[in-house]
Amino acid sequence: xxxxKEAYQTLxxxxxxxxxxxxxxxxxADRYCSLSSPSDEKRRxxxxxxxxxxxxxxxxxxxxxxxxxxFVATSTYYGAGTYCKKDNSILIDLKRMNSLEIDxxxxxxxxxxxxxxxxxxxxxxxxxxxxFVPGCGGQASVVANTINMGDAPLGWRHSLGYxxxxxxxxxxxxxxxxxxxxxxxxxxxxxxxxxxxxxxGLLRGCAGHQSRLGIVTKIGVKVFPFVSEELKPEGWAYHxxxxxxxxxxxxxxxxxxxxxxxxxxxxxxxxxxxALVVMTVPPIFRGVARTRGVxxxxxxxxxxxxxxxxxxxxxxxRVLLYGIGANKRLAYEExxxxxxxxxxxGSAREAPCRDETNFMAADAICANVVxxxxxxxxxxxxxxxxxxxxxxxxxxxxxxxxxxxxxxxTTDWVCPYELGYIAKMECLRMAAVEDRxxxxxxxxxxxDACAEGGAYALVPDNKVFxxxxxxxxxxxxxxxxxxxxxxxxAPE
Amino acid sequence: MLKVEEYKHxxxxxxxxxxxxxxxxxxxxxxxxxxxxxxxxxxxxxLYSAHGLLHTALAExxxxxxxxxxxxxxxxxxxxxxxxxxRCKRNLDVEVLQVIEEFRRRCVEQGKGPxxxxxxxxxxxxxxxxxxxxxxxxxxNWMPKDVKPAQxxxxxxxxxxxxxxxxxxxAQATVKLLSQAGVPFMVLGDEWSSGHELFATxxxxxxxxxxxxxxxxxxxxxxxxxxxxxxxxxxxLKVDYPKILEKxxxxxxxxxxxxxxxxxxxxxxGKFKFNRSVPMKVTYHDPCNLSxxxxxxxxxxxxxxxxxxxxxxxxxxxEKGVYEPPRNILKGIRGIELxxxxxxxxxxxxxxxxxxxxxxxPDFALWxxxxxxxxxxxxxxEAIVSCCPNCKDILGRAAExxxxxxxxxxxxxxxxxxxx
Numbered sequence: 001x002x003x004x005k006e007a008y009q010t011l012x013x014x015x016x017x018x019x020x021x022x023x024x025x026x027x028x029a030d031r032y033c034s035l036s037s038p039s040d041e042k043r044r045x046x047x048x049x050x051x052x053x054x055x056x057x058x059x060x061x062x063x064x065x066x067x068x069x070x071f072v073a074t075s076t077y078y079g080a081g082t083y084c085k086k087d088n089s090i091l092i093d094l095k096r097m098n099s100l101e102i103d104x105x106x107x108x109x110x111x112x113x114x115x116x117x118x119x120x121x122x123x124x125x126x127x128x129x130x131x132f133v134p135g136c137g138g139q140a141s142v143v144a145n146t147i148n149m150g151d152a153p154l155g156w157r158h159s160l161g162y163x164x165x166x167x168x169x170x171x172x173x174x175x176x177x178x179x180x181x182x183x184x185x186x187x188x189x190x191x192x193x194x195x196x197x198x199x200x201g202l203l204r205g206c207a208g209h210q211s212r213l214g215i216v217t218k219i220g221v222k223v224f225p226f227v228s229e230e231l232k233p234e235g236w237a238y239h240x241x242x243x244x245x246x247x248x249x250x251x252x253x254x255x256x257x258x259x260x261x262x263x264x265x266x267x268x269x270x271x272x273x274x275a276l277v278v279m280t281v282p283p284i285f286r287g288v289a290r291t292r293g294v295x296x297x298x299x300x301x302x303x304x305x306x307x308x309x310x311x312x313x314x315x316x317x318r319v320l321l322y323g324i325g326a327n328k329r330l331a332y333e334e335x336x337x338x339x340x341x342x343x344x345x346g347s348a349r350e351a352p353c354r355d356e357t358n359f360m361a362a363d364a365i366c367a368n369v370v371x372x373x374x375x376x377x378x379x380x381x382x383x384x385x386x387x388x389x390x391x392x393x394x395x396x397x398x399x400x401x402x403x404x405x406x407x408x409x410t411t412d413w414v415c416p417y418e419l420g421y422i423a424k425m426e427c428l429r430m431a432a433v434e435d436r437x438x439x440x441x442x443x444x445x446x447x448d449a450c451a452e453g454g455a456y457a458l459v460p461d462n463k464v465f466x467x468x469x470x471x472x473x474x475x476x477x478x479x480x481x482x483x484x485x486x487x488x489x490a491p492e
Numbered sequence: 493m494l495k496v497e498e499y500k501h502x503x504x505x506x507x508x509x510x511x512x513x514x515x516x517x518x519x520x521x522x523x524x525x526x527x528x529x530x531x532x533x534x535x536x537x538x539l540y541s542a543h544g545l546l547h548t549a550l551a552e553x554x555x556x557x558x559x560x561x562x563x564x565x566x567x568x569x570x571x572x573x574x575x576x577x578x579r580c581k582r583n584l585d586v587e588v589l590q591v592i593e594e595f596r597r598r599c600v601e602q603g604k605g606p607x608x609x610x611x612x613x614x615x616x617x618x619x620x621x622x623x624x625x626x627x628x629x630x631x632x633n634w635m636p637k638d639v640k641p642a643q644x645x646x647x648x649x650x651x652x653x654x655x656x657x658x659x660x661x662x663a664q665a666t667v668k669l670l671s672q673a674g675v676p677f678m679v680l681g682d683e684w685s686s687g688h689e690l691f692a693t694x695x696x697x698x699x700x701x702x703x704x705x706x707x708x709x710x711x712x713x714x715x716x717x718x719x720x721x722x723x724x725x726x727x728x729l730k731v732d733y734p735k736i737l738e739k740x741x742x743x744x745x746x747x748x749x750x751x752x753x754x755x756x757x758x759x760x761x762g763k764f765k766f767n768r769s770v771p772m773k774v775t776y777h778d779p780c781n782l783s784x785x786x787x788x789x790x791x792x793x794x795x796x797x798x799x800x801x802x803x804x805x806x807x808x809x810x811e812k813g814v815y816e817p818p819r820n821i822l823k824g825i826r827g828i829e830l831x832x833x834x835x836x837x838x839x840x841x842x843x844x845x846x847x848x849x850x851x852x853x854p855d856f857a858l859w860x861x862x863x864x865x866x867x868x869x870x871x872x873x874e875a876i877v878s879c880c881p882n883c884k885d886i887l888g889r890a891a892e893x894x895x896x897x898x899x900x901x902x903x904x905x906x907x908x909x910x911x912x
Binding site for chain 1: 508509510511513514516517518519520521522523526536537538539541543544545547548551556557558560561562563566578579581582584585784799800801802805807809810811837838839
């Protein structure tokens with residue numbers, strides 16, 4: 001497997017021989033990314049290359065067009081779909097592009113694709129600012145995740161990541177550099193809007209293009225004011241936490257006797273515009289919380305016995321109150337929350353004022369903590385749709401059990417954003433290590449039901465969703481044909 | 493040595509989440525010092541990372557990849573610092589380091605590795621029982637004339653190659669401290685190389701010879717407690733020896749303590765204290781082999797129950813290394829102001845010397861050490877203190893290259909200054 005010799009030599013002249021390789025070992029290590037389906041055939045790239053600038057990326061993409069060599073871009077390898085689907089592709093690894101600037105006063109950061117959320121967050125915390133680390137973890141690329149979805153429980157207040165894209169620098173599939181927002185006028189990433197049409201919808205597509213529409217090489221992202229007190233880390237690698245300042249944060253676990261009450265309370269919390277995190281807590285998350293630090297095996301030993309006993313007739317909410325700005329703010333939020341809880345006959349219990357998983361690390365990886373194989377069905381819609389669809393997924397799951405493991409019903413996670421305007425419904429299903437096909441079959445059935453019910457899947461199967469949503473794959477293909485006439489940008 | 497099924501199972505469980513490239517995310521304080529893995533930070537290609545190596549290990553096992561020069565370059569520049577391994581214990585409990593060690597062993601078994609410098613080192617050990625090829629008769633030349641080891645004692649001081657031949661000041665400080673503390677101790681008249689570098693470079697046959705010899709010598713001495721001031725020897729005696737014999741640390745006929753553990757306990761028992769002031773602002777560098785790699789070894793025969801429960805396994809997740817005794821000692825010395833770096837304890841950045849890298853890739857080792865010196869400088873300290881002769885060596889050289897005036901001391905030197 002290799003790309004044309006002349007093309008390779010040109011690539012060497014672009015980045016220097018140190019930063020491009022067609023060695024089988026280098027390319028084999030670049031064959032995989034995370035979060036992909038085992039049934040996806042991942043091909044070893046023809047070469048891997050590490051550019052250091054937008055101009056180098058542009059030059060590489062032009063080479064790809066000249067020699068009709070496909071390319072795929074990645075940075076942390078932590079993304080679905082960023083692997084080579086065609087032989088003799090160029091794997092463009094953007095890790096070296098890790099520039100990071102922060103404008104404290106105007107509250108935005110300019111990042112290259114090699115910057116991980118944890119790195120950005122570390123620099124922001126020192127300045128009394130913060131970003132929202134996505135549910136997949138602080139090791140994800142800011143650029144890649146933000147132009148995909150940017151899904152984080154902390155988005156309750158400030159929405160999903162894609163809403164926070166400002167200026168953009170984007171190498172299109174044919175090598176043209178498109179600069180959006182204020183970046184189109186000057187070396188300024190402050191504004192996302194700019195003269196002419198706002199192309200951020202094109203940038204994202206449904207949930208990102210996984211480099212099928214070129215490569216974004218720099219973006220401005222909105223960041224937010226944060227508390228000035230330090231979030232003090234504690235603990236060892238297998239179980240670390242951040243101690244939250246108690247004058248600024250308070251966690252509550254709230255139990256409602258019915259899902260309807262919990263959901264109505266959720267709406268009300270949103271209407272009152274309080275809190276930083278609001279979400280339901282599926283039984284499996286409760287199990288994970290109780291077994292932090294004991295590893296996969298420890299979780300399953302606990303779950304075998306305790307799993308069936310965790311209540312499923314009630315619904316738990318977890319709420320993080322946020323006293324930013326004024327000293328009395330936290331007390332105010334608490335009073336409002338407890339009033340709402342009382343209105344809906346819930347029972348609230350204050351939880352330890354610490355956080356393992358939202359500000360830097362992520363609970364998404366807890367799916368891996370529990371070992372085995374997992375698949376995740378995710379939809380974005382209104383809260384009501386999330387609740388409806390979760391019941392549908394439960395019924396589908398029953399038909400696939402076994403070999404889908406017994407989850408003792410209702411594991412679904414409703415996580416709203418923008419104060420309850422939109423909500424993610426995510427359900428995790430586990431199977432034993434060998435049962436990959438069982439998960440595939442379950443997922444396919446869920447996709448069919450999702451399309452039928454009008455929900456919006458995170459990673460829609462085009463064959464299923466296309467006919468329901470105005471044949472969008474054809475429209476996407478038409479757009480790609482304009483921007484990628486040589487079909488080199490991550491072709492399938 | 494991992495059985496093939498277990499080797500494959502561990503490598504396959506990696507989901508390429510890239511957590512192995514960072515320090516624990518909750519402990520990140522800045523973008524500059526957020527990374528854990530030296531080869532990933534320096535070389536960037538995914539091959540140069542734990543998940544890159546695990547993935548290529550699978551490909552090699554399946555016959556899809558050979559030990560090419562590039563693969564060798566990545567595999568043998570890993571310092572085996574264990575940062576990736578510890579990090580994975582948060583998410584997946586993959587035994588990352590065991591896979592990389594086994595990958596090296598397979599490379600050696602197939603005649604492709606290790607690096608020529610490692611083979612030369614092994615030849616030195618074969619001939620002279622030390623990694624330098626130095627005269628074995630000169631192994632105890634460092635002993636101060638005014639220190640008299642006992643003929644018979646409960647405690648045995650295991651010196652290690654670096655302190656015997658390259659950093660005698662560490663061995664000298666150690667025995668003077670033991671003498672001042674009134675602790676009778678022995679030294680082996682026929683101490684051989686601990687074999688640390690042999691274990692690290694997959695040359696297990698010769699490593700086992702070293703292990704068998706030293707264990708027998710320790711047993712014959714009658715010592716129950718082996719003290720060392722060499723972090724690499726510490727880890728080798730405590731972890732690698734039982735591992736290669738398919739035993740647990742608790743099954744060994746001796747207990748290993750680092751000199752800092754021993755002195756710390758004497759201090760707690762009121763049997764030792766530092767009586768002189770050492771006015772100095774310092775930071776402490778956790779040697780990998782004394783910290784996250786230093787947990788006791790528990791022998792385990794792989795056995796799993798669905799979906800992925802390791803039956804009867806005692807996990808090593810980095811918590812039980814030697815973290816506090818050196819810090820207690822430094823805090824217990826008048827005049828010392830201890831300021832921590834950003835990446836400490838199980839998040840510590842490697843000095844760069846380990847895994848045979850200091851022997852075969854000195855430039856990369858120096859680069860890695862330079863990163864650590866730069867991190868120390870951000871604390872405003874005048875000196876780095878560590879507990880390993882090779883950490884002292886490489887950090888000291890990096891500090892010289894950077895011309896910062898930063899001093900690097902072994903903790904035994906500081907302790908001696910505080911107790912004369």
